[in-house]
Amino acid sequence: MKSVNELCKQIKGIYNVDGNANTMITGISSDSRSIEKGDLFVCFSGVHTDGAVYASQAVEKGAVAVLTTKHLDLPGNAVQIMVPDVHHAVEDIVPYFYDYPGKKMRMIGVTGTNGKTTTSHIIYHILKAAGHRVGLLGTIHALIDDEELPIHNTTPDVIDLQRFLALMYDRGVTHVVMEVSSHALALNRVAGIEYDTAVFTNLTQDHLDFHKTMENYLAAKCKLFQNISLDEHVKDNKTAIVNIDDPYAEGILKTCHCNVLTYGVEKAADLKAANLSVELKRSSFDVTGPFVNVHLNMNITGLFNVYNTLAAIGAAHAEGVDEQTIDKAIQSFHSVPGRFELVEAGQDFAIVVDYSHTPDSLEKALTTARAMNPVRILCVFGCGGDRDRTKRPIMGRIAAEHADIPIVTSDNPRSEDPEAIVQEVEAGVKDGLKPGQHHEVIVNRRDAIFRAVELAQSGDIVLIAGKGHEDYQILKTGTIHFDDREVARDAVLAAKGR
Numbered sequence: 001m002k003s004v005n006e007l008c009k010q011i012k013g014i015y016n017v018d019g020n021a022n023t024m025i026t027g028i029s030s031d032s033r034s035i036e037k038g039d040l041f042v043c044f045s046g047v048h049t050d051g052a053v054y055a056s057q058a059v060e061k062g063a064v065a066v067l068t069t070k071h072l073d074l075p076g077n078a079v080q081i082m083v084p085d086v087h088h089a090v091e092d093i094v095p096y097f098y099d100y101p102g103k104k105m106r107m108i109g110v111t112g113t114n115g116k117t118t119t120s121h122i123i124y125h126i127l128k129a130a131g132h133r134v135g136l137l138g139t140i141h142a143l144i145d146d147e148e149l150p151i152h153n154t155t156p157d158v159i160d161l162q163r164f165l166a167l168m169y170d171r172g173v174t175h176v177v178m179e180v181s182s183h184a185l186a187l188n189r190v191a192g193i194e195y196d197t198a199v200f201t202n203l204t205q206d207h208l209d210f211h212k213t214m215e216n217y218l219a220a221k222c223k224l225f226q227n228i229s230l231d232e233h234v235k236d237n238k239t240a241i242v243n244i245d246d247p248y249a250e251g252i253l254k255t256c257h258c259n260v261l262t263y264g265v266e267k268a269a270d271l272k273a274a275n276l277s278v279e280l281k282r283s284s285f286d287v288t289g290p291f292v293n294v295h296l297n298m299n300i301t302g303l304f305n306v307y308n309t310l311a312a313i314g315a316a317h318a319e320g321v322d323e324q325t326i327d328k329a330i331q332s333f334h335s336v337p338g339r340f341e342l343v344e345a346g347q348d349f350a351i352v353v354d355y356s357h358t359p360d361s362l363e364k365a366l367t368t369a370r371a372m373n374p375v376r377i378l379c380v381f382g383c384g385g386d387r388d389r390t391k392r393p394i395m396g397r398i399a400a401e402h403a404d405i406p407i408v409t410s411d412n413p414r415s416e417d418p419e420a421i422v423q424e425v426e427a428g429v430k431d432g433l434k435p436g437q438h439h440e441v442i443v444n445r446r447d448a449i450f451r452a453v454e455l456a457q458s459g460d461i462v463l464i465a466g467k468g469h470e471d472y473q474i475l476k477t478g479t480i481h482f483d484d485r486e487v488a489r490d491a492v493l494a495a496k497g498r
């Protein structure tokens, strides 16, 4: 609990207070729908609406103060804190309100275009095996010692993030593993956090709707490595774990003024993998380096997961976990939901549900499927609406080049017309098709999955890409329940009944 006055003292820029500055604040929220008595309501101007519109509603629900850019007409005697930039003020106020939980626990941040969720889950698993109390924040959920909490963004905004961290600290968590998205870095959602270990997985095209150029996208990622390089006197405790095979590794390394541990498969690295052998449900490889020399058996597959595992080993080592514990933990790690997840409903071909929704991840998922030597690959995929449009034809071409039968469908169209999205994807498919190669376009995702299952024969792989763990589909008309794994199972059962 802090007073308005105490909070305002943290604001680095100018501010004005209208009302009683001794009013005590017991919570902070930017959503009028979840306001509790005693809260400070923060008015963010968003993509769809302006939070200021809901300020009166928030006060009626119990907010005792409002953070706003302009004076508002509010009921009762709610305090108004007026600042030129609400986001900047929030970055000053919120970590202070929660007593900087992100400075009191070991903070492990994972960034990169692909592999953040998988790598974070492996690190979480290893740190738990090492006996630590661990928290996790990422795309699928937040975990506090295995208790699941819902999360709305891969990296939540400053308010939700600090609230999660405070809860973790209160529950005795000592290590937090979190995905740090490029949106979060660009928008400073991670204000008030000092990272101890930072992982770079890779950088390939995505989110250009937001970053516009790959240079800006890289600059956002670099902010995580600048963060861990800030405090020179604790340098020894801070380590960057960098995928040296990635073309953007050099850009990341330039910003690191801390310990660096590189990993890779192609170039010389501190942690190097070799002799990979892959099967549908497992893989094995050798890892060598100054602190590790081990043959690893994993229950996940694909070269991309070798990279994720190397990154996780590096992070666990930086956090002081020994080789034996790491080895044992990796053997007991089971897959992440919706990441190369097999659907087994008694069919004589494989069905893989995967979260590949970028050009690089789609290519990696398809080449992993190819490494299993299937008779054919049928790939059901699409692209999300209200997201980087330029990746649509690229993903279309990749699917045509690496699958035998690409089937274009809808992902989450959001506010866009699904027909228009699939046309943009299909344009790329047509570019990549070999003479005589068959492709289909079926806008309804359920129908597309049913069609793939109908076409599949013994020894084939059906790869259903893009939505992974998601159990919903976001349409212009609202969000509906939709789970690729359930639909695939239904499709197999329907095919059997025929």
Ligand SMILES: CC(=O)N[C@H]1[C@@H](OP(=O)(O)OP(=O)(O)OC[C@H]2O[C@@H](n3ccc(=O)[nH]c3=O)[C@H](O)[C@@H]2O)O[C@H](CO)[C@@H](O)[C@@H]1O[C@H](C)C(=O)N[C@@H](C)C(=O)N[C@H](CCC(=O)O)C(=O)O
Pocket: 030, 031, 032, 033, 043, 044, 045, 046, 047, 048, 049, 050, 051, 052, 054, 139, 152, 153, 154, 155, 156, 157, 181, 182, 183, 184
């Ligand atoms: C484009 C974007 O980033 N949008 C974020 C933004 O939502 P918004 O601008 O649409 O908000 P809005 O609906 O206009 O509302 C404005 C304000 O009014 C408030 N409001 C609104 C309605 C109401 O009744 N009462 C009320 O108080 C809202 O709480 C909000 O504070 O603010 C919300 C709250 O912080 C975010 O959840 C939301 O992320 C959306 C869900 C999103 O999809 N973001 C993506 C682009 C994103 O951030 N992705 C990254 C990367 C993912 C990855 O690659 O892994 C991520 O970290 O998730």
Ligand SMILES: Nc1ncnc2c1ncn2[C@@H]1O[C@H](COP(=O)(O)OP(=O)(O)OP(=O)(O)O)[C@@H](O)[C@H]1O
Pocket: 112, 113, 114, 115, 116, 117, 118, 119, 139, 154, 179, 201, 202, 304, 305, 307, 308, 338, 339, 340, 354, 355, 356, 357, 360, 361, 362, 364, 365, 468
């Ligand atoms: N290291 C990697 N390199 C390339 N592709 C990967 C890698 N790891 C996973 N993938 C592919 O990307 C998909 C998403 O993986 P994951 O969820 O771990 O990434 P993410 O970075 O968390 O994604 P998001 O940005 O959506 O949160 C996987 O289903 C797989 O196809």
Ligand SMILES: N[C@H](CCC[C@H](N)C(=O)O)C(=O)O
Pocket: 154, 357, 383, 384, 385, 387, 411, 412, 466, 467, 470
């Ligand atoms: N974190 C990613 C998730 C994309 C998932 C995909 N199914 C889509 O909707 O495009 C994003 O918000 O861009």
Ligand SMILES: [Mg+2]
Pocket: 116, 117, 118, 138, 139, 140, 154, 179
């Ligand atoms: Mg993720």
